[in-house]
Structures are given as structure tokens and as C-alpha cells.
Amino acid sequence: MNNWDDLYLEVILDHNKNPRNNHKLEKHTHHADGHNPLCGDRVSINILMDGETVKEVSFTGSGCAISTASASILTETIKNKNRTEIKNLFKDFHNLVTSEKEVENKLGKLAIFEGVKKYPARVKCATLSWHALMAALEGEKESTTE
Amino acid sequence: MLFENIKKDFPILEQEINGKKLVYLDSAATTQKPTEVINSLNNYYSNNNSNIHRGVHTLSQRATKDYEQSREIITKFIGATSSKEIVFVRGATEAINLIANSYVKPLLNKNDEILISQMEHHANIVPWQMICEEKKAKLRIIPIDNNGELILDELNNLVNTKTKFISVSHVSNSLGTINPIDKIIKVAHQNNIRIMIDGAQAVQHLEIDMKKMDADFYCFSGHKIYAPTGIGVLYGKKELLEKMQPYQGGGDMIKSVTFEKTIYNDIPNRFEAGTPNISGAISLGKAIEYITQIGIHNITKYENDLLNYATSKLKKINEIKIIGEAKEKAGVISFVIDGIHPHDIGTIMDSHGIAIRAGHHCTQPVMDFYNIPATARASFAIYNDKNDIDKLIEAIRKCIEVFS
Numbered sequence: 001m002n003n004w005d006d007l008y009l010e011v012i013l014d015h016n017k018n019p020r021n022n023h024k025l026e027k028h029t030h031h032a033d034g035h036n037p038l039c040g041d042r043v044s045i046n047i048l049m050d051g052e053t054v055k056e057v058s059f060t061g062s063g064c065a066i067s068t069a070s071a072s073i074l075t076e077t078i079k080n081k082n083r084t085e086i087k088n089l090f091k092d093f094h095n096l097v098t099s100e101k102e103v104e105n106k107l108g109k110l111a112i113f114e115g116v117k118k119y120p121a122r123v124k125c126a127t128l129s130w131h132a133l134m135a136a137l138e139g140e141k142e143s144t145t146e
Numbered sequence: 147m148l149f150e151n152i153k154k155d156f157p158i159l160e161q162e163i164n165g166k167k168l169v170y171l172d173s174a175a176t177t178q179k180p181t182e183v184i185n186s187l188n189n190y191y192s193n194n195n196s197n198i199h200r201g202v203h204t205l206s207q208r209a210t211k212d213y214e215q216s217r218e219i220i221t222k223f224i225g226a227t228s229s230k231e232i233v234f235v236r237g238a239t240e241a242i243n244l245i246a247n248s249y250v251k252p253l254l255n256k257n258d259e260i261l262i263s264q265m266e267h268h269a270n271i272v273p274w275q276m277i278c279e280e281k282k283a284k285l286r287i288i289p290i291d292n293n294g295e296l297i298l299d300e301l302n303n304l305v306n307t308k309t310k311f312i313s314v315s316h317v318s319n320s321l322g323t324i325n326p327i328d329k330i331i332k333v334a335h336q337n338n339i340r341i342m343i344d345g346a347q348a349v350q351h352l353e354i355d356m357k358k359m360d361a362d363f364y365c366f367s368g369h370k371i372y373a374p375t376g377i378g379v380l381y382g383k384k385e386l387l388e389k390m391q392p393y394q395g396g397g398d399m400i401k402s403v404t405f406e407k408t409i410y411n412d413i414p415n416r417f418e419a420g421t422p423n424i425s426g427a428i429s430l431g432k433a434i435e436y437i438t439q440i441g442i443h444n445i446t447k448y449e450n451d452l453l454n455y456a457t458s459k460l461k462k463i464n465e466i467k468i469i470g471e472a473k474e475k476a477g478v479i480s481f482v483i484d485g486i487h488p489h490d491i492g493t494i495m496d497s498h499g500i501a502i503r504a505g506h507h508c509t510q511p512v513m514d515f516y517n518i519p520a521t522a523r524a525s526f527a528i529y530n531d532k533n534d535i536d537k538l539i540e541a542i543r544k545c546i547e548v549f550s
Contacts, residue, residue, distance in 0.1 A: 007493065008490070008494075008548060013548070013549065016549075017485075017549075038505075039489055039504075039505055039506075039519075039520060040505070040506055040510070040513070040519045040520055041519065062519055063487065063519075064487035064488075064489040064490050065486075065487060065490045065549070066489075066490070068487075119493060121493075122489070122493060125489065
């Protein structure tokens, strides 16, 4: 076993190599750009909402394996979820990657990012797309991890 | 061999990181400190701690003597004419801000120009931008080519009667390029322009002689030359420093103060307001004595061998592209790997106990020029050896395997 095995899991490497929903969304109702000024990573999130529910979501941008995989899995996870569900997911996800305490697993596939908490320098990579997502839902155009 | 036992002088290198012996390849960010330097800090606070230049008691006299002794060591080390030309500052960043505000800003009028280069560290960009904005002057840029070398032909086109100052780095922190500063200084002086050289990445690798170089101002940071953080040096020609206004006001920079008028102190104290980093200044002197014993010529040659060894090994890996292939380089290799972000490289190297830097290295315009978000950077110092580089190469190969 390698030291990094808890971080670079197969699923993360796969989403990095073949990111899902990685394109622009011509028809969208919400959009925000996320920026991590520390490393220069950028991600843009486009969302098509139907009332309170996410109908379509996509992302574009460039980043490391952790930020790319996180954005990719985010788009898979939040489709057909409503605002309240997404806010709760973000809270749980944030706890998962930052909290010392065990987090009750309500996160499904997102739980694979638990390894990130051992790498404090990489937490912002995992949360970049989530910050952009929350900004988009709040009607803001930009977010940063700072 | 001279360098074989040097690792033992650096206690921090004895530890393991993630179960592997630490391989420290981030010396361009900051160098590790030899025992002699660490001990000098301990000695100062255990035996001599007091304030300088004002006490009649024994401790103050000792501290003052050691502080001023360090200024003499630095004077000799960089070949300055007088110790009055050596100003202690926090680091290269503060030195550049000091010159920007105290020397250049008063000369600057609307539409005047300041010339820097495309490979500058943000510390040699932002202070100039700030005074240009205030004075409505322009910042102009000497471009680089694909090898990461300055396009010197452009220098002659850029210099004109509006050019009031030039500031360029001696060695690039992200590309490793050693710039032909002698030629640039010559062009500056032929056009009656004063010039500052940022030596933050140079003094630890190359011999410096201010008399031969003839730069008007030069600066470096202590922590990149085996000394503590928070201490650095500004060199300025005596006749220029003497004409300059203070940068900050306070104690130690004055001769007399009344509410009506203050008479400033002579150089260099005029630029050292407040209680300085006394222990840092003394330890910087120790660090310079330490590398002088090894010999800066020996260091240049040894590190150049390491650089060539690492470059040839990295070039054998197809997925790697080296960023910055100037003919003259010092101690720094930036690289990118196809399909792997530098941050992921950095994390995987760390899991092997190898410390490298990943990011834009405070040179975003260089990253924009190469159209990349970041690079991985390995940088060398006297305590590195070929074994360190072999471990780096092995870890890079594993990294490529994981991401393939």
C-alpha cells in the first residue's frame, strides 16, 4: 500500500481522467465561477433550475485531480436535488473533509473524499466546486476559497 | 569530498516524513539552517540579548558589536565599498519597497516609465505597480523567449528618455535563469538610468561583487542563504543612499527630535527605524561565514553538477516538460507532467518524504507566458546530493504510473 492510497482512490482518478458533465450548458438559469487564488485553479458551474430543483448541471475549468474529481462527482450528486437538500449536502461534505470527528455517512459517493482531511493543503481543492455551486444558487457570480 | 558530510550540519534533515527520510528540494522557497546558525540565535538570546546603539551597559555593547560585525561580514561578502552601504531590512521584498518609495517615487512624473522583466517575482512587480499608479507612470516589461531568457534586443527598444528606473532579478525563482545583468546594467548606465538587481535567488549560488557589478541597488533575503526569516539586506551606492529620504520614521533613524523639527540619522541607520531583527542580523553573518568557509565557487560548481544531473535524468522521462531551459541556470528546475496537475505531483512527492514546490511561485506572468496554471519545482542547495535526485526521479515515475 502506498501512502497516498487514501487520497487518490480509483474512483477519484477515474473522475479526474474522465470527468462527467464537463462541458458548457447553453441553457442555464444559474452560473458562478470559483477561484482558488492560492493555486490558480478555476471552475465554472452552470445550473438549469426547475423551480427549486436542479434539472441540469455542468462544469468547466482546470484544476488538480482532487478539484476535478470533486466537481465531476458534485454534478452527478446534485442533479434532481432541491436547494435545501444541496445546502445540507454541502454542510455534510464540508464536515467530511475538515472535521476531526467521524461524520455520519449520508453522503453516498461523496464519502470517498474523506481521505482529504489528512491533507489540509488540499481541502480547498475538494471544496472549490462546492463554493462555486453555493454562489451560483445564491445568485452570485463569483466565489473564492479564501 | 567537501560536500559529502554537509547534510549532518542541518539537523532538520535527519527526520522522516511519511516514513521516509526527508529529501528537501524546496530551497528556492527557503533554505534549511545549519547548526551554527541555529546556535547563534540561541547564544544571542541566552547571553547577549539587549537593545543596540543606545545602552551603555555590557549586554547592549555586545549586541551592538555583533550586529555591526555582521554588517562588516556582509560588506566583504558582496564586495561593497563601505558598510554604510549595507541596510538591514526584513527581506528582499522590503528592500524593493524601500527603493520604490524612497528613491524612485520622488523622481517619478506623469507618463514616466519603470522597466522590469516578464520573469519577475511578484515582489519585483507589485511595488512598482503601486508607485506607477500613484504617479500615473507606466510599467514596461522586458519580454522573455521560450527558453526563459530575456530578449535583450528589446531592452534597447524599451529604454528611452522617459525611463526613470530599471529593476530586474539576477536569477529567476521559477525558471532558474541567470540573467546577463552586467549587460543590462551597462545599458542602464549608458542611458543615465539607475538600476536595482533583485538577488534573492542569486547570492546563495553565485559570487557577487558590487564593485565589479556596478548595480546601483542590490538586495537579498537572509532565509534563502541559510539564515533565519525576517532579515535581509539592501545594498545601495553610498552617494545614492545619502540623498534618499527615510522609508519609515521612528527610533534609531534620527539624530534629534523636537516637535518642530527632526534631524535624520546618517546612512545606513536612517533606513533602520525601530528595534531591528538583531538576532536575525547576527545569524545572517554566521550563515555567510558558514558558506564562505565552504567557498562560493565550490558551491556554484557543486550545485551546477546537481542541476545538470537532474536535468538529464528528467529529460529521459517522456511525459516531462522542463519549463525554463536557459543556457545559464542556477539551482532550480521547474517542470510539468502531461495530464498530472503540479499539486497532485507535490502531494505524491510528499508521501515519499520529498519536499518540492507546486504552484505559480509568485510569478503568475511567467505561468501566463507558458500558458500553464502552475509548475512543479525542485530546487537545490549545498545539502542536496545525487541520491536525493534519484529519489525524486523514482517518485516521479511512480506518480506517472498512478495517473496513467
